Amino acid sequence: EDQVTQSPEALRLQEGESSSLNCSYTVSGLRGLFWYRQDPGKGPEFLFTLYSAGEEKEKERLKATLTKKESFLHITAPKPEDSATYLCAVSRETSGSRLTFGEGTQLTVNP
Amino acid sequence: NAGVTQTPKFQVLKTGQSMTLQCAQDMNHEYMSWYRQDPGMGLRLIHYSVGAGITDQGEVPNGYNVSRSTTEDFPLRLLSAAPSQTSVYFCASSSRLGTGTYNEQFFGPGTRLTVL
Numbered sequence: 036e037d038q039v040t041q042s043p044e045a046l047r048l049q050e051g052e053s054s055s056l057n058c059s060y061t062v063s064g065l066r067g068l069f070w071y072r073q074d075p076g077k078g079p080e081f082l083f084t085l086y087s088a089g090e091e092k093e094k095e096r097l098k099a100t101l102t103k104k105e106s107f108l109h110i111t112a113p114k115p116e117d118s119a120t121y122l123c124a125v126s127r128e129t130s131g132s133r134l135t136f137g138e139g140t141q142l143t144v145n146p
Numbered sequence: 147n148a149g150v151t152q153t154p155k156f157q158v159l160k161t162g163q164s165m166t167l168q169c170a171q172d173m174n175h176e177y178m179s180w181y182r183q184d185p186g187m188g189l190r191l192i193h194y195s196v197g198a199g200i201t202d203q204g205e206v207p208n209g210y211n212v213s214r215s216t217t218e219d220f221p222l223r224l225l226s227a228a229p230s231q232t233s234v235y236f237c238a239s240s241s242r243l244g245t246g247t248y249n250e251q252f253f254g255p256g257t258r259l260t261v262l
Contacts, residue, residue: 069251
């Protein structure tokens with residue numbers, strides 16, 4: 036059974052204070068690891084897909100990295116508008132587009 | 147493009163009532179899916195479809211029915227609502243990348259359902 040565990044559950048940062056969110060996964064035959072951002076009362080918004088260990092992707096203040104067991108979402112010099120819940124999900128080679136999600140990390144950035 | 151749209155945004159039902167949650171996408175995506183999101187449990191897959199006329203069960207299908215008569219629409223039916231079905235429901239879609247593989251999923255805004 037595929038498993039995705041995100042840590043920490045919640046994280047409070049001061050504006051400008053860089054940090055990382057962790058996503059540990061267990062999946063037989065990883066096809067892709069996905070990061071989403073979710074604002075309160077809204078649907079998840081796609082951020083990144085990572086396909087193989089060593090891969091990195093960046094978007095503004097966010098950078099996602101992938102190893103064979105986990106992924107990190109690094110947030111550099113965050114701003115209050117980065118406050119959201121960040122979700123990690125995996126898909127298996129044999130399962131098409133089926134995603135298994137973690138429970139998310141709720142990030143709050145204080146001004 | 148409107149992307150993925152869902153109606154209604156909010157719904158309150160009594161136990162035993164039935165209803166249909168609507169989902170539509172205008173991106174010509176082959177893959178569509180329904181998730182429910184509950185506190186402490188993350189998003190869980192209910193049903194999915196890889197194309198018109200093809201549907202399959204996800205992780206938590208009991209009490210829900212789906213059909214896919216067109217590429218654009220993927221309604222979710224609650225046959226006899228129960229309080230355990232109180233949740234936020236999200237529809238998502240993605241395009242095909244290759245045989246059996248798909249791109250990232252795009253999500254709708256969600257339907258918040260309360261069953262009394």
